[in-house]
Structure formats: structure tokens, C-alpha cells
Amino acid sequence: QLQLVESGGGLVQPGGSLRLSCAASGLRLDYYSIAWFRQAPGKERELVLCIDNTDGRAHYGDHTKGRFVNVKDSDKNITYLLMGGLEPADTGVYYCAAAFCMDYYCQPNVCPEPEATQYSYWGQGTQVTVSS
Secondary structure, rough: OOEEEEOOOOEEOOOEEEEEEEEEOOHOOOOOOOEEEOOOOOOOOEEEEEOOOOOEEEEEOOOOOOOEEEEEEEOEEEEEEEEOOOOOHHOOEEEEEEEEEEEOOOOOOOOOOOOHHHHEEEEEEEEEOOOO
């Protein structure tokens, strides 16, 4: 079964850090562009960051550059979202997603300007709450 399973959300104080995990089974993350999205209550889903698998470059959403970074462990087939300097505005449900992308073929519109509908696999989401 092809799936992404997320973990690591929780409650953190402003200025704190958190690490989210996205473990893949049935698919090898090295063959996919990875994206993290988030959705706050009453708001539209927005991009946190995406990794263009053709060149490994990261592209960030409007509010996350310099604070968030993605790190992939290919041996474990897990990718991590490391979040620092968290703010209450970062509160929301975070989703990892994967779209097939290799040199010979890459799903269109996945990174640097991702369309969520182009991502074939999604995690179940994990809640992040930033509050004092």
C-alpha cells in the first residue's frame, strides 16, 4: 500500500521548534518531489515549502523561508520538516505530499509553483498549535 504517514505535531510555545516526520511506504521518496502544505482554521491551504526533485532546490511559501527546512533520510525513506521560530500564525494542520518527479519525467506543476492537485500522495495531516 502506497502511503505517507505523518507524526510529530503538537503544542509549542512561540519561538519554539518542532519536527514533523513524513514516512513513506510503498514508494521511494527519492523518486518524488516533496511538498509540505498547511491549513489553518477558516483559511485556504497554503504552501509551506516544496523540494524540486530535478535539482534538489527548496522553494518556500510566503511566510516560512529562513525558519523552516526539509531534510530527507533516504535510507529510512522519511522526510522531516524542521520548524523554528514558530509563531501563532504557524498554527494549522500540516500535510506532506509527494508527486513523481525524475529526470526523464516529472509531474507538471509540482515545484517551484506547486498545484496541490498534482500531488498524488498525501499524509493524513498533523496538528501544530503555537500558543503560550
